[in-house]
Amino acid sequence: MLRVDVVLGLQWGDEGKGKIVDALAGRYPVVARFQGGPNAGHTLYYNGQKIVLHQIPAGIFHPAVLCLMGDGLVLDPEVLLREVQGLRALGLAPEERLYIGERAHLILPVHRWLESVSEEGEKIGTTRRGIGPAYADRYARRGLPVHAIEAPDFRRQVQRLTAYHEARFPDREPLPIPDTFWEGIELLRTLRRVRVSEWLPRFPAVLAEGSQGTLLDIFAGTYPYVTSSHTTVAGVLAGLSVPAQAIREVYGVLKAYTTRVGEGPFPTEIHGELAAWLQERGQEKGSTTGRLRRCGWLDLVALRYAIQINGVTRLTLTKADVLCGLPEVKVRTGGTDDAPTYTTLPGWQSLSDPAFQAFLTFIEEQTGVPICAISTGPHRHEWLERMPLSS
Numbered sequence: 001m002l003r004v005d006v007v008l009g010l011q012w013g014d015e016g017k018g019k020i021v022d023a024l025a026g027r028y029p030v031v032a033r034f035q036g037g038p039n040a041g042h043t044l045y046y047n048g049q050k051i052v053l054h055q056i057p058a059g060i061f062h063p064a065v066l067c068l069m070g071d072g073l074v075l076d077p078e079v080l081l082r083e084v085q086g087l088r089a090l091g092l093a094p095e096e097r098l099y100i101g102e103r104a105h106l107i108l109p110v111h112r113w114l115e116s117v118s119e120e121g122e123k124i125g126t127t128r129r130g131i132g133p134a135y136a137d138r139y140a141r142r143g144l145p146v147h148a149i150e151a152p153d154f155r156r157q158v159q160r161l162t163a164y165h166e167a168r169f170p171d172r173e174p175l176p177i178p179d180t181f182w183e184g185i186e187l188l189r190t191l192r193r194v195r196v197s198e199w200l201p202r203f204p205a206v207l208a209e210g211s212q213g214t215l216l217d218i219f220a221g222t223y224p225y226v227t228s229s230h231t232t233v234a235g236v237l238a239g240l241s242v243p244a245q246a247i248r249e250v251y252g253v254l255k256a257y258t259t260r261v262g263e264g265p266f267p268t269e270i271h272g273e274l275a276a277w278l279q280e281r282g283q284e285k286g287s288t289t290g291r292l293r294r295c296g297w298l299d300l301v302a303l304r305y306a307i308q309i310n311g312v313t314r315l316t317l318t319k320a321d322v323l324c325g326l327p328e329v330k331v332r333t334g335g336t337d338d339a340p341t342y343t344t345l346p347g348w349q350s351l352s353d354p355a356f357q358a359f360l361t362f363i364e365e366q367t368g369v370p371i372c373a374i375s376t377g378p379h380r381h382e383w384l385e386r387m388p389l390s391s
């Protein structure tokens, strides 16, 4: 039977999932994104050149790996066009290894337009890429799945949905549908579109690559300050049409502290100088928006919840290097969200400091889950495996 291993974030996203995906991807015949849209921003270096992928799975840089954009996604044809062109410029032929779930939904230009004419998204921190409105149309059952591009009246369907939304904001300048959208659709027509429930079980194993984090899940997260999809294991089942029994390892990624973008509850938030220090040291600002992320201490109450609902089997810890030099480190271990209580642990000067080992042991004891790997810095090679990753 198909084996599904999962990498997902345990906080509010930006945990540093890229490295574990990179370390694992080459071991699987298929890497699949299961949810979200082009707001995920994996920065990768390929032959010394920097490339940011927003929706194509990071597995595309591993020559033997097939990449699936699963049914759970909302997909922007214009972004896809730019990404494919960018990869071709690097000498890659992404169309040879890229597969697209025919039930993924399309982000239309009007979905981005909607976010620019309505202020609703501002407070909840949306990235204004049309993702929320595309999911809203999907659930309102008026959205356009990828397979709609085969319909003879596809162009009319796009125009109809565009007109429907434009009519809601009659005093706003409508946006003409740009040529690049239709070019993106032409590209989609040349790519392999598959029925995921038939295609995926042909392989022995798949690595499911999550974006954002558990606390942003549309159901399980801190609603309404959440994303529009299921960032949890539930999203894997629905987004890739796989049965629960297929799930094996669930790699949960956590930062040694916590960050969140935009408004919403944040029990362990730090303010003032220390927050500014963390933002600076940890480069805690959005790679495309430039927005500073709010920073706080590690929250083990939230972490235990994220581990529980995802069935996390292994943890990977990132960005502990950012905390180097602090005399002490706080970790929330109890209390309520309004009145959290903390355990204070000795800080560390370097990651070989026994105090850091004590921090790792503390997390493992508090969660009951082993930390299988540690990211020791921003670069690809700064990575330490503490146990064999894939059995």
Ligand code: GDP
Pocket (backbone or CB within 6 Å): 009, 013, 014, 015, 016, 017, 018, 019, 041, 042, 043, 212, 282, 317, 318, 319, 320, 321, 322, 375, 376, 377, 378, 379
């Ligand atoms: P994602 O949103 O969870 O996929 O996060 P990414 O994998 O894109 O990582 C976010 C940023 O954190 C990138 O710029 C990484 O280089 C950086 N990063 C990842 N791990 C570490 C780490 O252990 N230490 C430091 N200082 N930076 C890291």
